[in-house]
Amino acid sequence: MHVEINQDTPESIENAGMQNNTDENLMGLVAGGDKDAFAVLVRKYLPGLLNFFHRMNVYSGDRDDLVQEAFIRLFNYRAKYTPTAKFRTFLYMIARQVQVDYFRKQQRRLSLSESLKEEVEEPGITNARRGKEEDRKEMVAKALETLSEEMKCVVVMSIYQGLKYAEIAKILNIPVGTVKTRMFHALQKLGKAIEYEG
């Protein structure tokens, strides 16, 4: 009789394992203190979180700190994570809380809006130097600014983070129907705010 054992090297298995692992599995490893698995998750979700904080009007100089804070909280809460919950939902719940805490603690939303306006307007570059596409983007960005915090959060999570409505509902702790209704009205409002040229 003969034993057939897979001859994959430990390294190749480990690499393939990390790549093939679901986020939930990786988070399971993180729960056991595995920093390599944590690094994989950080690299995967860091751009998305930067984008999230950007779209939620976090001042550009603070975004890195908020991303860092979100991942540190993720690591500290790792024991509370259960594999039955979708990892992405868990992460964005944390990120949303970090963002809420940020605005609440610093109470700088108004000044932030002013900073962002400055960023968008980019003093020194005249409108004449911009193409039509930039103008349109600016218009859309400004329109997004007009949304309420509640509506903007739903739009940002759906459009820019690619989260499903059910996930957004879980993150914001609201009914999924409310998410869809907010999204619907937000799009209607944005449509009105955006002026298009023929």
Added chain:
Amino acid sequence: MRFKSLGRQLNMKDNRSFYVDEIKCPGPEQVMDFLGGEMDDVAAEAVKRHLGLCSSCRIMLNDLSATMSELKSLDEEHGAREDLVEKILHAVPDVGSETGLVEHAFSLQVFLRLAAGFIVISIMILGFGLLRSDLSYGPGVAVRSESLESDVSGKSVAVVKTLQWLASVQQSSGDWDAVSWGGKREYSLALNGLALLTFARSGDLTGMNTLVMDRSVKYLLRCQNEAGLFGSENDEMMYNHGIVSVALLEAYAVTRDPKLKASVDKALTFIRGQQLNTGGWGYVNRPGEIANTPVTLWQLQALLLSAKLGWEDKGYSLKRGLRWFSSMVDNGGQLGYERPSHFPEGSTTLTAMGAFCIFSASGVEKVPDTGMLLRLKQALDALKPEDVRTDYYGSYFKAAALKSLQKTGGQDGRLADLQHSLIAMQESSGGNAGSWSPNDRWGGVGGRIYSTAVAGLTLGLISRNTDTTVPF
């Protein structure tokens, strides 16, 4: 060019009663499901049919869709930020500096519970004189007065630490390199089986534990040959095969993975094929081979577990095996190694193996001789605490036998004694925190994977209060 807006000005509330060709205009939620691609095909087809007939809805959906596209055009790629990744990884605590996952997550309330538990148990230990230096597991054991047996959400902290240590030394390929931890190469698969068993019986299949189990199962399945045998064909094969089969059956009991079932099927067929004419199992099924109690025990455990999980007892293999086992009991209720009253390495562990196996078979197979059950019980009753605290392997079966005897309520004092002893010997610091030193009579064969897995299994079964699908 974008449609200006009939649709945008529609009031959806009013519009809900608007029908075109008996299809209702979709409400905001349906619209968003449709645009977000979260609608099933049948409903989406209905909406499309409706759009073909209702210009208002068509324009509205076009406008909303165009707005979504405009928003998406703002999307910016945030590229790799290795500097930030490094900063984050630096900011999280090092694994090595942690005292353990469970402790990390402790709330103040749990801490207070632990502290209270610690005080109570310390008083018990001092009061009952359980702080001993004459434990039977080996020389030079530093006995700690600290107790770790307080439960956190029903989990034994000592068992959690056991699992953490085992997880930390599992290879990425899913196996435990038993040799590098002091075990003999020929028993490597059996030791892997024991480690997997510790996880499968832990009752805690969350996060890390599930992953460890999954990796281990995959590794063991890779070690099964066409005939169903786990590992190589050698003199130790039935030890290896029996233990791995039990571990995989336990894993199947908690996962119900069909792939696992197929593998277990083959493993059980192999076990039946190796059964000797006498009904027992020896090291290899060859002419002149004599069955012995320890090898038979593991095969019977696999068959018993399979019967409890719904497998048929093909060829009455289980029945014949139990009959052989029963035939090993002598008039004093003790089991012999190859025949009644045959005790080449002492009698207590063999007796515990027999009692545990026969007791746990009740409900699956009828045990023919009730007088024999009484004799077994009397033999177990006669065990002194020091007889129970022998070596990790022996203690495990003694605990299992006493536990299966102890039907409801109360704690056998000998089990409590064993529990305290094991907890006191668990490594509390350093890289091996959570493990046990392989300092007993079998340590040279099994190494640290053996001592840790078996001690963890023993603590797990002592602290378990309720019956499970498994024999104990």
